[in-house]
Amino acid sequence: xxxxxxxxxxxxxxxxxxxxxxxxxxxxxxxxxxxxxxxxxxxxxxxxxxxxxxxxxxxxxxxxxxxxxxxxxxxxxxxxxxxxxxxxxxxxxxxxxxxxxxxxxxxxxxxxxxxxxxxxxxxxxxxxxxxxxxxxxxxxxxxxxxxxxxxxxxxxxxxxxxxxxxxxxxxxxxxxxxxxxxxxxxxxxxxxxxxxxxxxxxxxxxxxxxxxxxxxxxxxxxxxxxxxxxxxxxxxxxxxxxxxxxxxxxxxxxxxxxx
Numbered sequence: 001x002x003x004x005x006x007x008x009x010x011x012x013x014x015x016x017x018x019x020x021x022x023x024x025x026x027x028x029x030x031x032x033x034x035x036x037x038x039x040x041x042x043x044x045x046x047x048x049x050x051x052x053x054x055x056x057x058x059x060x061x062x063x064x065x066x067x068x069x070x071x072x073x074x075x076x077x078x079x080x081x082x083x084x085x086x087x088x089x090x091x092x093x094x095x096x097x098x099x100x101x102x103x104x105x106x107x108x109x110x111x112x113x114x115x116x117x118x119x120x121x122x123x124x125x126x127x128x129x130x131x132x133x134x135x136x137x138x139x140x141x142x143x144x145x146x147x148x149x150x151x152x153x154x155x156x157x158x159x160x161x162x163x164x165x166x167x168x169x170x171x172x173x174x175x176x177x178x179x180x181x182x183x184x185x186x187x188x189x190x191x192x193x194x195x196x197x198x199x200x201x202x203x204x205x206x207x208x209x210x211x212x213x214x215x216x217x218x219x220x221x222x223x224x225x226x227x228x229x230x231x232x233x234x235x236x237x238x239x240x241x242x243x244x245x246x247x248x249x250x251x252x253x254x255x256x257x258x259x
Contacts, residue, residue: 003068004248012245016238019231019234021037029220032118032218034084036079036222039074043069044072046067053065086217089216092148092150092215093119093120094216095214096213098211119217128140138170140168141168146159146163152211155169156170173203174199176196
């Protein structure tokens, strides 16, 4: 019964983390380019009282043994990089990636961050930057443009006062062997890790990267119904584990009263 108390406690802790993860997913349901996370669980070590296949008598084997589990633990939280729906905005600097890949952003410390959030702006120098002012890399500067046109391959054209098209730069996308291994930095950005592998930078539409669509943004890939079902599941599982603790406590109380 002592074992049951600790085993059920691991279940309650696991469901608390599951609930925290669901809450974060739901909180970011309207975050541009957000990718939902899922929690992966793993059962703990088993105490083996009888091992299956051991000899019970001369010439006889036990077909199935006795193994008592120690509960559960969260083993990882992984990002699900499924495609989010695109929402048309008709803004020339709103960009959505259809397929794999990330925009590259220069951070103040000189490192590169990666994002699916394509809501870009122009700063006072005419550079394409994020909503927080961090520049896109490779840097692209747009000045005196009457019209901005960005192709699916990331080529940026502007139409000046003389109405002639001018190529001012190329947006490149980065892809990773294991995107789920990226480090979530918050603010819609990710960082490279050993688990993610080194970035593969290429022209959009090449080497497994998706294409860029101008005048649209990628919505969060959180599915409200799925997360609400997960919310109910976590609540019920937490409640069941708490009942197991209560039942174990009542059994221990009964034994103590008999002593």
